Amino acid sequence: MLKNIFKITALAALLAGPTQAAVARTYPDALAKTGRNPIVIFIYGANYDKVSERTYEEFIKKNKIAPYIRQTTFLEMPLYQQPNDREKKDMEKRMGDKRLPGGIWSYPCLAVVDAKGTLRGVVQSPDEMKDPETALAALKVHIDNFYKQEKILERARKAKGERKADLLLEAADIDLNMPSDALGKDASGLENRTGFDPLSLVEALQTMDFDQANAHVRKMMAQGGYSKLQRQMMMAAYAGHLRRGGEGKKPASKELLRALYTEMRNIDPKSTYGAYAEGAIVIWVEGGKLTDDPVPTEINRTGGNVDSSAGSGSSNGTKTAMGSTAISSDDVGAEDADAQDDEPSDADFE
């Protein structure tokens, strides 16, 4: 019994003690006082949205958020629709001369902002915001990532040259926006990451034959420094170029496309472009179509007979330094193969 009382007291002390969040009343106040800790802003519709009202009730009034925002600076930010004078004054008071960061698409939400006012992470999707437990678990991930990223960035600030670049890339790979001043004036080693433009790549590939395109993309990949998303986009551009063929060229063989899209998918199967690659295999390799049926959805493969053993999934491919399947440049010579032939042929790999 005494043991239990002790436990409860300890927990209460933990929740309400010195680790309690610093509550700010205005946004400038939060920016000023947060230091190296993140600011958590609960932004909600104050006069137009019942979902916000319910969320406010659950998160704030019932104080379910408290255990998750220790060490952070916490701010409530009501948004008013067509505000009256009183509401306008309230908003002006809360915002001061600052503006909320861009990148928030829906309210209510929990935004994680740093002292410079950069949005580092946000919990806003309906799946995440459906109940306090889910939302606050997602918030915790952002806060943990915040500290993790800050720690690496701190090390990067002290490092130089390649080491610094490696650390910055490590920080950038964390699923959180980087602070606005993370790179400083010296972005060496990160040019690929920061300068990547997928549409420029698409344009560049258009003027290349398949061999050149392959060499170009492989060279980019080998240089490193790109995020998973960027690498998937490279593969999308490359595979798209081969799929369409272009002036005077036949499209690449389906098996080559399968290999490329498989490589693209395997970079990050759960991402949007992982799903894109999966869909591309169904449509453009297997001649099937994506069907709109109730969850769980099944892919309806209506194409011709495809020899599954001939597929070049990652298990059959060559692992690259990035851990994905790569196609040798020799394979790319298949652009002259008969595009009408669904069956993989030797010519595809000549």
Place this chain on the structure above:
Amino acid sequence: MTARLIKLLTGSFLFFCLGVALFPVLFPTQVEKKVVTRVDKAPTVVRDTVVDDWSNEDTEDDDSAWEEEPEDTTPQIRVARQDDETFDEENVPLDPKQNVVPEARVHAQFTSALGEMRRFAEKLEKQEAEDYKNAEFKAADWNDPEKIYFTLADRVLGKLGKLDEASVLQYMQDPANRLDLARITLIRKAGSQSIRTITTLPKGKELLEHLTSDLNWMTNLLHSGPIKSVETVLTYLESIYRQVGPKEMVVPATRRIATTTALEFAREGWNETEMLGRFNYYNDSWKAGKLNSHFDNLQYWETRFVTGCKQPADSAGSWGGPRNLSWHRDNVRLPMERYLGAEGQLAYRLRNVAGDSVFSADYLAPIWKHVNFTTGWAYREIGGVCGALSHYATYSALAAGLPAATMGEPGHCAYAMRIGNEWHRGNSIYWQHSLHKTFWDEHEWGYLILTQKLYEDRFKTLAADYLVSMADFLTARRKMKAAFNCYEVAVKFQPINWPAMKRYAAYLKLKAPEDKDKWMTLHDAVMDGMGKEHFHAAATMQSRYVYPNLAPLVKDRNKLNKMYSGLFSHFKSWGANRWDIAPVLDAQISTCKTDDDRKAYLKEVLRVLMKRPDYAGAVLTWGLGYVASLPEGDGSVQEEFTNMLVQAMSRTGASRKQADETWATLGEAIHAAAKNKERRTFQAIGKLALRKCKNKFPKKGPRIKGFSGRVVSATGWIDTATTIGDMSNCCLHWGVLQRSGGAMPGKFEGKSGLTVGLEKKCDFTGVVCVASAKLEKKDRPFYLEVSDDGQNWYRVRPNGVISGDQIRFDLKNSEASGKFVRMLREGDKYEPGIAGFYVYGKPQKN
């Protein structure tokens, strides 16, 4: 005794005879007979009207029209369906006192009626809260809608008494009377056969009983905007009624969602499955508290913008299906004003990262499964162009229950969104908007504002609408005089009531087409009402419905021209938005019979419109287009008209204060000249612009290395694929052909690019195009085509060589020749502007 008996028998006999004689007088037998008439324009539809035998004097001569009442018949269509475009009169006796067109009235003669209407509107507002109900007609009664109709018709006419204005307006004050009128209107708009069909549906009779017992519901159904296909409306309402049950149907929000969804889906001709999907989306969302609170206070008319939003299919690529709306509702929750600009959540991409064009099916194909076939989600993942961006913002607002609509602009998609009671444009780049959701099939911006103003003045408009309903009923009952009075008071009281005004004009055309005073009165009413603020609607009302009827009655041409120019004297600016004046000017000039009439007209409108900075460019553009459309003849008329236009341009001011206006005016005109391929006019305006606004042209021309021969393009015209966003600087297009250089957008779409029309057919030696900036993107070649006639084009080689800011085509050995040259390229969103375009060569002889 015998004599007494004889007397008694005689007396009894006489009494009997008297009784026999008087019996029909004292106890008349109502012998029901049927009058069969054919309804105009629908010869197969037979309307039956049951009347007493005393009542139809008009048909006495025609015995063949009388038939015995069949013992047991299922009536054919007894009350014909009445749409908004026609007037249908029933076969009822004609009252000579009512068969007259009342004289046109001046404003003072309306004073009393307008005062009464004001009080009526105030009363409507108070009575709405009282929520009047009267269940006189039970479910079973609706098996015989004709009986209900004729019972009500007799009752209404009986209560109206003398049928003068005062009695009609007095009658309307009572909610019980208005409910009778609403029931009549419903039966007439549906047609009794349709009502009968509704009674065969599982809950049809029950719905009819509930609906027609409730004045507010009836009012909102009949007077919240256009109503089409009433049978379908009722069928859809029955379907919803059956699903939710009578208890839920009483909930105001549910009833509003149900009624407006039924109205809009019937009007648009969308199917029942999708209608139920839309209803359930909004009703469920409202019940779950997921809509913006602004939705709670919407009236029926504005709810129709929401529940009637387009693309109802629940499939990939559709924006208005429940699945997509749900996604927007849950993923884009914003305060109302932030939906304006919500397209910023999407990346603008003409091609996706795989290089597929946004216009191809491949663009989103692989992603559909991942996004559960949800359109908005798919575009948020991949990005899109103006269409996707505008739809995204629009449907985010609509999903939250806020009025919005997409709209087309030339080569672009934008949207309209209402913040509070004000409509705003989103993602808009041009003044020409064609709204995708409208009430009267008028798609321009001005009508959206008119709709807003009309219905936000709710009770005033409702009072007028009730009076129009009464007028329609009186029309059907052949009470022409009373009908005229009702229409006239209605449009006088609410003069921005577009549909009421249109209907009155149609009635006037039908019953008194040659009553010049009445047409003149209508003309003035339009100017005094819509003409105060809604310029486009007023001008359209005149040009479409008034001028064609009034003009032939005005014999003095000068007076008519003054009336025409007076329309524009009335307008100080464009009003809510710029609008196309060409159809109005076309309508006006079409009433001119001779070239002299046309010249006099042109002189008069140019006199007025050239003084209106907003309109001057537009009238010149129209004038140049009109001249180009004239039959060729010997060209003298064209020349005379063109001279008038150029003279009018010459009179534009050149002072510093007026320079901007003149520049904009001439810019519009030169753009029109290029579109019409009017080389001389193009050159004349260009030179005039240089003379009047020299400062607007570059001070120093581009430095280029030319080819052999002359610059043969300097005396030609040049046109672009687009001028969007830069209409006011079109005089610089002329500069592009000159040594001074100029500016024009570099836009390439398919076979549209830069086109130059030359003075004569030439042999070409080369072309130099100077861009306004260095040409960074060299992925797509520039190529050249030439033509002798501007129709049949031939590609010439080699392609252009890009060097710095110039594209050079060396045609020395190409043997290329022609009268037209165009430069093309595969399109992209951003291309640098064009500063100079020079075609070198030698004009051919002959």
